[in-house]
Amino acid sequence: MDFPFFNGQLITYGFFLLFATVAIASALLVVSVKNIMHSALFLALFLLSVAAMFFIFDADFLGIVQILLYIGGVIVLILFAVMLTSRVSSQLIQQTNEQKFLAIIVCIFLFGMLSYVIFTSGLKGFERPLVEGGITRNVGQLLMTVYVLPFEVASLVLLAALIGAMVIVGKKDE
Amino acid sequence: MFQFLPINISQGLIAITPELFVMGLAFVVIIADLLLPLSKKRRILDLAAFGLVVALILSVPNIFQPAKYVFNNMLVVDPFSGFFKLIILGSAIFMLLMSRDYKPLPDNKIGEYSALVVLVTLGMMLMAGASDLLMLFLTIEFASIIFFILVGFLRQDVKSGEGAVKYFLLGAFSSAVFVYGASFLVGVTGASNFASIQQYISAHGVTPLFIVGLLLMLVGFGFKIALVPFHMWAPDAYEGAPTPVTAFLSVASKAAGVAVLVRTFISLLPENANVNLILGVMAAITMTVGNLVAITQNNVKRLLAYSGIAHVGYIMVGFIAYGVFGIEAVLIYTLAYLFTNMGAFAFAIAIYNKTGSDDIRDYAGMSLVNPLLSFVFFIFLISLAGVPPTAGFLGKLLVLAAAIDSGYIWLAIIGVLNSVVALYFYARIAYYMYFVEPKMKEPIKPSGALKLIMFVSLFMVLFICLFPQKIIEIAGQVSLILRTFNGL
Numbered sequence: 001m002d003f004p005f006f007n008g009q010l011i012t013y014g015f016f017l018l019f020a021t022v023a024i025a026s027a028l029l030v031v032s033v034k035n036i037m038h039s040a041l042f043l044a045l046f047l048l049s050v051a052a053m054f055f056i057f058d059a060d061f062l063g064i065v066q067i068l069l070y071i072g073g074v075i076v077l078i079l080f081a082v083m084l085t086s087r088v089s090s091q092l093i094q095q096t097n098e099q100k101f102l103a104i105i106v107c108i109f110l111f112g113m114l115s116y117v118i119f120t121s122g123l124k125g126f127e128r129p130l131v132e133g134g135i136t137r138n139v140g141q142l143l144m145t146v147y148v149l150p151f152e153v154a155s156l157v158l159l160a161a162l163i164g165a166m167v168i169v170g171k172k173d174e
Numbered sequence: 175m176f177q178f179l180p181i182n183i184s185q186g187l188i189a190i191t192p193e194l195f196v197m198g199l200a201f202v203v204i205i206a207d208l209l210l211p212l213s214k215k216r217r218i219l220d221l222a223a224f225g226l227v228v229a230l231i232l233s234v235p236n237i238f239q240p241a242k243y244v245f246n247n248m249l250v251v252d253p254f255s256g257f258f259k260l261i262i263l264g265s266a267i268f269m270l271l272m273s274r275d276y277k278p279l280p281d282n283k284i285g286e287y288s289a290l291v292v293l294v295t296l297g298m299m300l301m302a303g304a305s306d307l308l309m310l311f312l313t314i315e316f317a318s319i320i321f322f323i324l325v326g327f328l329r330q331d332v333k334s335g336e337g338a339v340k341y342f343l344l345g346a347f348s349s350a351v352f353v354y355g356a357s358f359l360v361g362v363t364g365a366s367n368f369a370s371i372q373q374y375i376s377a378h379g380v381t382p383l384f385i386v387g388l389l390l391m392l393v394g395f396g397f398k399i400a401l402v403p404f405h406m407w408a409p410d411a412y413e414g415a416p417t418p419v420t421a422f423l424s425v426a427s428k429a430a431g432v433a434v435l436v437r438t439f440i441s442l443l444p445e446n447a448n449v450n451l452i453l454g455v456m457a458a459i460t461m462t463v464g465n466l467v468a469i470t471q472n473n474v475k476r477l478l479a480y481s482g483i484a485h486v487g488y489i490m491v492g493f494i495a496y497g498v499f500g501i502e503a504v505l506i507y508t509l510a511y512l513f514t515n516m517g518a519f520a521f522a523i524a525i526y527n528k529t530g531s532d533d534i535r536d537y538a539g540m541s542l543v544n545p546l547l548s549f550v551f552f553i554f555l556i557s558l559a560g561v562p563p564t565a566g567f568l569g570k571l572l573v574l575a576a577a578i579d580s581g582y583i584w585l586a587i588i589g590v591l592n593s594v595v596a597l598y599f600y601a602r603i604a605y606y607m608y609f610v611e612p613k614m615k616e617p618i619k620p621s622g623a624l625k626l627i628m629f630v631s632l633f634m635v636l637f638i639c640l641f642p643q644k645i646i647e648i649a650g651q652v653s654l655i656l657r658t659f660n661g662l
Contacts, residue, residue, distance in 0.1 A: 160290065163204075
């Protein structure tokens with residue numbers, strides 16, 4: 001069988017298969033384990049393996065952002081929220097209800113539809129290398145030239161959000 | 175200046191001097207909050223207001239400059255954005271002056287409050303000039319996020335929280351639809367800035383997908399300016415917010431929303447793709463719903479919220495008329511709305527400080543104890559209703575004339591019928607003031623700042639109507655440059 005992905009680079013392809021398997025397995029575990037804490041940790045594993053796939057595909061910037069934002073930010077936030085609500089974290093919760101067979105059918109249809117789109121889209125797979133010197137360098141250059149104004153405005157938005165968070169959750173008015 | 179920077183960036187920085195100044199002011203306000211003791215915190219409002227006056231003066235030359243893109247087509251500096259910057263800055267100054275005497279604002283939060291107001295002013299100024307889909311989205315979010323916080327600023331007040339949550343949820347949803355629409359535009363044209371999209375359109379024409387994207391973006395704009403059916407947040411947010419924020423939200427936020435709406439449609443929609451019927455029906459529904467629901471309101475803030483919705487309908491009528499004349503009408507209507515609404519809200523705050531109530535039935539017999547103030551408020555009311563000799567009349571006249579001029583007779587008729595309805599509920603407030611037994615015994619003594627707002631607004635409301643030549647001339651020039659710059 002001919003795999004167009006890596007021009008015969010078997011080791012890279014092996015790594016891709018490894019991370020893809022881990023990703024699918026952990027994604028399934030996220031929605032099936034009964035302890036919500038374990039669920040959150042499996043979500044972290046899933047996101048890490050997706051980040052690894054970004055690195056394999058030379059999207060190093062996306063990979064770093066994935067780790068920084070999702071694992072460093074979102075997962076930590078979820079874990080904190082779970083730990084602070086002790087009632088939820090101590091219990092084993094059934095994640096499915098009586099609609100689960102219907103949901104499985106819908107998911108299979110969705111999977112089939114997306115697969116159809118991907119296989120008929122004429123995508124040739126992965127061609128490397130995309131850019132000299134990696135994507136991160138180019139993203140940085142664009143941020144400092146073409147997109148310098150939105151970049152700076154975004155920093156002001158964050159400043160405003162910071163002040164706003166202080167106003168909303170800060171200590172009660174004395 | 176700025177020799178160490180690349181030439182296009184240093185030119186851009188010089189072109190956006192007013193925005194840079196406002197940004198610096200925000201930092202000064204944050205630092206002042208750290209340094210000043212609690213008893214002097216209210217001075218920060220004065221500092222911010224003074225800074226914005228300087229920014230206003232810096233923005234005036236924008237009206238007379240030729241249009242140009244800066245920062246790789248991210249932003250356009252032209253008379254049109256300059257005009258809206260003046261309206262936004264003017265309402266921010268009025269709003270800060272009103273806040274000085276608004277009692278429910280806690281002293282220890284004044285620093286954060288002022289910083290947020292200055293930052294949201296900056297966001298809306300950038301919004302008025304945004305000429306790239308990315309920049310448009312970023313600045314709309316910039317302004318929206320801060321307004322969510324400002325609406326919910328009174329944490330002890332349940333209504334303030336309710337308004338903020340509704341505003342936030344609907345805002346988040348409409349932003350999502352907006353970005354979805356914008357992604358269609360990028361997908362079709364392969365570009366995100368207006369100049370490149372224009373080039374694509376003139377070369378390839380428009381596809382239906384492009385129009386669909388633009389209409390989805392209209393949801394985002396419609397939310398900002400409270401266009402029916404995206405207006406559901408407005409009454410609750412207006413009622414719950416601190417009154418100065420309500421005034422600011424109703425004028426500046428709408429003005430900025432109108433600015434981006436007009437610019438986006440003028441820049442991106444070639445005249446052959448006719449979506450005017452959709453916009454026209456929306457304008458008609460907006461006017462009618464706003465006015466009919468306002469009839470039953472007893473809370474003055476809710477009433478002004480619904481009347482504000484109706485006013486947006488009129489502004490849309492002017493916009494639908496397209497042409498130089500239509501945009502000119504939009505500009506003058508917005509200017510008239512600024513002074514009229516600010517004056518009316520200043521009066522509402524003066525009453526609230528005295529009686530602690532926003533109910534118009536508590537305005538009973540005001541004319542006996544406060545004859546002068548009542549008369550001033552009466553002028554604002556008839557300006558809102560569009561009766562001569564006030565600015566509101568001139569605005570309505572131009573809008574309706576523009577509609578007739580471009581053949582939208584049915585819209586003009588609906589507009590006129592709505593004016594009659596509007597006259598009823600504005601007159602109802604006047605009726606309480608003049609013909610009902612007084613409830614209050616001693617006269618209201620508004621502070622100097624509130625008096626200043628009222629009398630400046632009064633002067634402008636009368637001046638715009640009685641000596642309109644110069645203003646109409648400027649507005650005509652502004653809309654002409656906007657059209658020629660976009661190749662119409």
